Amino acid sequence: MLSWRINRTLDSLVGRIERTTVLDPIANRGAALALKPLDASVGLRNVLSGTAGGHPLHPVLVVVPIGAWLGASYLDLTGGQQGRAAATKLVGLGIAAAVPTSLTGASDWAYVRGAERRVGFVHAVGNSLALGLYTGSWFARRRQRFALGTALAGGGALLLGFTGWLGGHLSYARGVGVDTTAFDGASTDWVDVLPEAELLDDQPMLVRDGRTPVLLVRTGGQLYAIADRCTHRGAPLHEGEFTDDGCIICPWHQSKFRVSDGQVLDGPANRSQQAYEVRTRYGSIQLRHADEPGSLRTDPIS
Numbered sequence: 033m034l035s036w037r038i039n040r041t042l043d044s045l046v047g048r049i050e051r052t053t054v055l056d057p058i059a060n061r062g063a064a065l066a067l068k069p070l071d072a073s074v075g076l077r078n079v080l081s082g083t084a085g086g087h088p089l090h091p092v093l094v095v096v097p098i099g100a101w102l103g104a105s106y107l108d109l110t111g112g113q114q115g116r117a118a119a120t121k122l123v124g125l126g127i128a129a130a131v132p133t134s135l136t137g138a139s140d141w142a143y144v145r146g147a148e149r150r151v152g153f154v155h156a157v158g159n160s161l162a163l164g165l166y167t168g169s170w171f172a173r174r175r176q177r178f179a180l181g182t183a184l185a186g187g188g189a190l191l192l193g194f195t196g197w198l199g200g201h202l203s204y205a206r207g208v209g210v211d212t213t214a215f216d217g218a219s220t221d222w223v224d225v226l227p228e229a230e231l232l233d234d235q236p237m238l239v240r241d242g243r244t245p246v247l248l249v250r251t252g253g254q255l256y257a258i259a260d261r262c263t264h265r266g267a268p269l270h271e272g273e274f275t276d277d278g279c280i281i282c283p284w285h286q287s288k289f290r291v292s293d294g295q296v297l298d299g300p301a302n303r304s305q306q307a308y309e310v311r312t313r314y315g316s317i318q319l320r321h322a323d324e325p326g327s328l329r330t331d332p333i334s
């Protein structure tokens with residue numbers, strides 16, 4: 033009884049945030065500002081998006097300030113006078129760690145739109161307020177005003193609880209940061225997708241493996257096929273630029289993927305594209321997925 037009431041209240045609250053279009057001008061301005069350095073530097077995009085690690089960096093970094101700050105509150109409650117110095121250090125550590133954590137979050141946020149952008153905006157504003165409270169707490173502790181420092185940290189922790197829930201909503205309910213092909217089914221049997229004569233050299237084409245869009249290209253006499261939906265935010269890769277070095281540049285945010293194996297080379301994407309096996313039989317191009325599909329990729333109807 034209580035759990036569904038809490039669930040419904042939170043859902044209703046986040047639903048309101050998602051529909052609050054009055055946030056758009058300021059949120060869009062903020063996103064445009066965040067995109068400027070990202071558009072200018074591939075290296076910065078790769079670092080902040082976690083391209084090398086294969087997963088978004090923000091959820092990894094976020095544990096440092098949250099852990100440090102909650103540790104400080106724990107010491108405030110249980111550490112007595114001996115815990116004060118350590119609690120002050122933990123608050124300071126959380127403040128320092130909040131800087132790279134915010135940058136990675138801003139990078140992820142810059143590439144979402146609409147409802148996700150609004151929720152992300154409120155998440156960021158709430159986290160900034162929490163950072164302000166912890167900064168005030170740190171200064172208060174440095175001036176030996178530990179009761180004030182404890183109270184400010186407590187307020188920050190409460191705020192973080194809410195903003196953390198919003199961050200979870202973005203990932204688990206809205207799928208921000210999730211590989212957009214995670215649920216794509218793919219046939220492990222050979223499937224005819226296109227007459228061979230219809231494919232022109234170095235011109236990527238969209239074909240379908242059942243309902244799953246696949247990018248097909250022939251270059252240097254070799255056929256290649258990778259998932260067409262960009263793992264980052266789902267752009268149709270066949271509309272992107274095919275480069276001389278055998279890569280496709282995403283038309284939305286310029287992630288770069290090698291078509292021979294789907295490997296992501298440049299972000300903001302951090303997941304590679306699924307690669308397919310390709311062959312020709314009797315003038316027809318066929319493809320299949322080499323791997324057994326994961327459980328979430330299995331069609332439950334069939």
Ligand code: FES
Pocket residue numbers: 143262263264265266267282283284285286287299300301
């Ligand atoms: S959709 Fe963002 S890089 Fe492809």
